[in-house]
Amino acid sequence: MTETPRTPLTLAQVEATARAAHAGQTDKAGRPYAEHLQAVAEGVRARGGDDEQIAAAWLHDAVEDDALSPEWLREAALSSRTKDIVLAVTKWSGEPPEAYAARILATPGALLVKESDLAHNADPARLAVLDEATRKRLTEKYVRMRALLRSRRMNSGTGVRR
16 A cells, blocks of 8 residues: 655745644743744745745754654655754754764755754844853854854855755
8 A cells, every 4th residue: 555645835834834733832032932943944045045944944943953853854744855954953962063064064055043043042133132151152153153154164165064
């Protein structure tokens, strides 16, 4: 017996899933977490990302934050590319930043999602509402990740962004 192919989730369905998965969650500034997801998805679109990357942007923190399980992602009616991007941008507990950056760069389409995520996370207006110690710690974290992504991209000899 052959399995009937499932209809892939639309972007609207992916957005609704992500919003439901993160319902009640807030960012470090106390804002609804869905605002961050929306900003990252809009950033991916503005940077020329395709629908698979936009879907991954909506889901980029779902597995990392335990909002959705790796099993859910594996079984979801999403393209394998979208799933690969979500897993690439998922930072695992205890994972060295160098390994994380290398995985992002090795996964087609993931860098654009991570760049959009970093852009929103490092937005001065967003950081301004945090206490100074948190703002300093996060700014250093984002600067380091950007530097890792840039240096590894340069060392790999590729300027490929998507």
